[in-house]
Amino acid sequence: MDDHGRVDGPVRVTPHGVAAGPGSAALAAAVDEVVWYDRSAFITAACGPAIPGLTYRPRPRHATGPAVGHDGRPGAGRRVSVTFAPEDDGAARPWEHDPAARLLAPPRPVAEWAADKINAVSVFRAAGARTPPSVVLPAGATTVPGEVSGWLRDGPVVLQRRANNLIGRGTRLVRAEEELAEAAASWSGEPLKVSRHVPGLPITVSGCVGRDVTVVSGVSHQLVGIAELGAGWGTHCGNQLLGDADVPAGSAARARSACHAVGERLRARGFLGAFGIDAVLDRDGRVWAIEINPRFQTVVSLVHAVEVGRGLLPLLGVHVLAGLAPLTPVLAAGDRDPSAPPFSQLVAHFADTGRARGVPETGCYRMVAPGDVRRVADRALSRLGPDEALVWAHAAEGDPVGPGDEAVLVQFGHRVAAVEHPPRLTSDARAWLDALRPTARPLAGRDR
Structure with a gap:
């Protein structure tokens, strides 16, 4: 083991999916209907008939009453509910009003433990995954630890709140001790994580923890902190899929291996279902694990299109199956396809x-012309032309919104930025955003 807790050794060959035929049959034998709740159907759009009984229902942006409970009602029928980040109490929880269905999600304490950015360090080390050096500032700390001062002499550090689902608002890049003290004071009521900043390419790896095995799916370039999208430093702005040849040799396999090892640790704590890790590939191709997302990741919408095209059960279906039966009998045979289509997506945020x-x-x-977009017949992501895009509204006209709230998600059949960090959007991507991004109308007096 090296000084960062990483275990050196051969890269593990990870299961890459569930075969579509056997997987769909296993789902059909277990459930009649799978209800997906989210702000739009972008996650389910590419699944098609591969998930029997799949339906989409909207999940309003804001809760209208107190939460009944993270796991909802147990449900006695053959209908299940699935959603994005069920532990987010700020959004509505419509599945709690469906007494015949049960929510397939890890228990809330387990999800919160996995999402905790401070806990994640010990999980990564136990999994043998390399992670940046870090320290924890106690709540109300007013002095900068000597170790952190040393890091700041060499470059910036990253200050993070421990909670997840903060869409980048809980992470700051800090370049000086005075700036660190000021930022920590603004979050003084809780312990904070300070880690050494590792420059490199931000990536995500998606997977699913089953009762018997962890399946690792797609790797993507995570687009973060793009000012043109109304985002601050660290805010998620989109993804583009990566093949093994798009990154230094062996890097993608190491990233998948790290994700698999983390999934095995999560199972030991009682976690089942979809998850992902955020990581950084440094210039030497080393993988640095940054945080755990114990839920579906936005990039799953792109991953689904690839899985369906390759005869695999979409990850949403794998998540449902993982909560009901072992995955080993339906794992896909053969080797993982090392390539990836250049599917991408951008998330635009409100600035005001x-x-x-x-x-x-x-x-x-x-x-049809620069800045001039027209509605055309709907088609799948995999069938988009070079001048086409799928647009998913994540706010409704007249909704109250604030800085950082998601406005629209736009999907493309091609790359929207070079595989580098910080990302630079192509002129084509900027033209689409100029044409589509909504704005926030100032609140009238009665709305304030």
């Missing part, structure tokens, strides 16, 4: 407080 204005209708669009 107000009411959403100019929100485009969800659907397929074609750019």
